[in-house]
Amino acid sequence: MRAEDDEAATSSDAELLALHVKGDPDAFGEIVRRHRDRLWAVAIRTLGDREEAADAVQDALVSAYRAAHTFRGQSAVTTWLHRITVNACLDRARKAASRRTSPVAETDQLDQLLEPQESAAVPAERQDLHRELLGALRTLPEEQRAALVLVDMQGYPVAEAAAVLDVPTGTVKSRCARGRARLLPLVRHLRAEDGSGTAGATRNQEPGGSVPPTPGPNDTGAVKGGGGRA
Amino acid sequence: MTSTTGTDEHPEVSELSDLTEGLLPPARTTEVRAHLASCALCEDVFASLEEIRDLLGTLPGPVSMPAEVAGRIDAALAAEALLNATPDPSVSRETPNGPTTASTAGPIPEPRESADPPGPVSRETAADAVTVSRETAEGAIDVSRETEATPPSPGVARPAGRPRGATGPGRRTPGGRSPRSRRWPRALLGAAAAAALIGVGGILVQNSSSEAGPDGGTADRHTTATEKGTGTPGELSSATLATQVHKLLATEGAQKSPEIGTRSEPETPMRGGNATVPSCVSKGIGRPEAPLAARQDTYQDKNVYLVVLSMPADPKRVTAYVVDASCISATPPAPPGNVLLSRSYPRD
Numbered sequence: 001m002r003a004e005d006d007e008a009a010t011s012s013d014a015e016l017l018a019l020h021v022k023g024d025p026d027a028f029g030e031i032v033r034r035h036r037d038r039l040w041a042v043a044i045r046t047l048g049d050r051e052e053a054a055d056a057v058q059d060a061l062v063s064a065y066r067a068a069h070t071f072r073g074q075s076a077v078t079t080w081l082h083r084i085t086v087n088a089c090l091d092r093a094r095k096a097a098s099r100r101t102s103p104v105a106e107t108d109q110l111d112q113l114l115e116p117q118e119s120a121a122v123p124a125e126r127q128d129l130h131r132e133l134l135g136a137l138r139t140l141p142e143e144q145r146a147a148l149v150l151v152d153m154q155g156y157p158v159a160e161a162a163a164v165l166d167v168p169t170g171t172v173k174s175r176c177a178r179g180r181a182r183l184l185p186l187v188r189h190l191r192a193e194d195g196s197g198t199a200g201a202t203r204n205q206e207p208g209g210s211v212p213p214t215p216g217p218n219d220t221g222a223v224k225g226g227g228g229r230a
Numbered sequence: 231m232t233s234t235t236g237t238d239e240h241p242e243v244s245e246l247s248d249l250t251e252g253l254l255p256p257a258r259t260t261e262v263r264a265h266l267a268s269c270a271l272c273e274d275v276f277a278s279l280e281e282i283r284d285l286l287g288t289l290p291g292p293v294s295m296p297a298e299v300a301g302r303i304d305a306a307l308a309a310e311a312l313l314n315a316t317p318d319p320s321v322s323r324e325t326p327n328g329p330t331t332a333s334t335a336g337p338i339p340e341p342r343e344s345a346d347p348p349g350p351v352s353r354e355t356a357a358d359a360v361t362v363s364r365e366t367a368e369g370a371i372d373v374s375r376e377t378e379a380t381p382p383s384p385g386v387a388r389p390a391g392r393p394r395g396a397t398g399p400g401r402r403t404p405g406g407r408s409p410r411s412r413r414w415p416r417a418l419l420g421a422a423a424a425a426a427l428i429g430v431g432g433i434l435v436q437n438s439s440s441e442a443g444p445d446g447g448t449a450d451r452h453t454t455a456t457e458k459g460t461g462t463p464g465e466l467s468s469a470t471l472a473t474q475v476h477k478l479l480a481t482e483g484a485q486k487s488p489e490i491g492t493r494s495e496p497e498t499p500m501r502g503g504n505a506t507v508p509s510c511v512s513k514g515i516g517r518p519e520a521p522l523a524a525r526q527d528t529y530q531d532k533n534v535y536l537v538v539l540s541m542p543a544d545p546k547r548v549t550a551y552v553v554d555a556s557c558i559s560a561t562p563p564a565p566p567g568n569v570l571l572s573r574s575y576p577r578d
Binding site: 025028029032036037039040041044045050053054057058061062065066122129130133134137148152153155170173174176177178180181183184 | 252286289295304
């Protein structure tokens, strides 16, 4: 498997895929090595579960392996791989959603998604916020979540995400916008340090509670709690 | 979402969010922007939405695929490669006519146009490719791993000639395991050699490949025989086990009880076989009845006993055990032989 690595290392993804279709035994492995980390990140963030994510990526790559001959070069190989992976994830997410009674994850389950583990350098309240955000993310409809994972979390351009998700760019933007809007109340209540009425569906059940004042520079006044932009 | 303010002039949170994405109609965009300029409350919501976006972008997350996951995927792909390399694959024995209609995965049209990864891309998406990936997801994706413990149905989207692997990795006994139970302990995954042996290890042995990862990913719940008896004659591998089992049954049947191994006599299995095995081997299997057939063999460079027993739950099927024969020479009292592999197959 190592013999042709040198050659493989210099080939483009598309060339490698073509080699794979022709029967090169190493080409697909090289493609996998190039992209698996990003596919993994997308999968685990979309699914929120390590085993499910591993299954999804494996299914996707085996599927891509078999279907490589159908790749016509109209998109980047990476886009194609991402598409297959995201679809595998969405399928699993839907199945999981039908099984799950509560969409709220356990804390340790969320923690495993925050890897590498957050160090002590990260303030505890910030870590809480991260967990809260991940937990809230799981409550979103899969498609919104997938869009947010690709665009906001992984930083893919909207157009790339649209290609991966196989929807128009406007749909991606819309899913991102709706997803963020749904996350707003879940995240904002953590920052509501002063219990005053904040906008939106902010829950102020923790007035003056565990959340210290936000570190942001613009504490914009009494009417808003936690307006700081950290 | 701004209803708590009691003012219906405030735009909805969703509108504010849409504004960020430029999704509002021009006229509405102007209105909302004007409102934002004069409403601190909405400005704050707007800012919070931006903050959520930033937060999502800065969440700590995985930077690389864990080695154990990478390993099992490599193993799955290695198994796939071997299956592809099999020139004369057989058709599933249980679905003799079924699989021939299936084709690989179906096309997975890639999205139209794209820049190089992961660079910025600016384009609209193809509308003509909409159906594909669903197809992929439903078809190809589902086939590669067992997801349930039910018997296979004809016409599963599996290409002709792509025999299902043997029972799933980590399965020491045939029969149902829930999908949940596939969450193997990490330790098991980590024990690459051991797990690979159960999964695709045997397949890999026949190809002298050392690429086995900790998991035989493509292994499926049901096994079909690979007619191609690759590998050294007399050397077992999980890929050829089905063939070996059926040969063995046929031999035993011819010698001792002609009905054995024929589907026309499903009642026969519960009768004990005539083969005998060392007691430590049968102890390892944990079933006292005499095997239908047995013989010595080698598996993974070990001396083993291949033992075939009927499957109590299903008279039409047999279970094959590969038991480490080293217990025979062990100092007495001989410990039970270690079962290296067990699979079940249709009798014929």
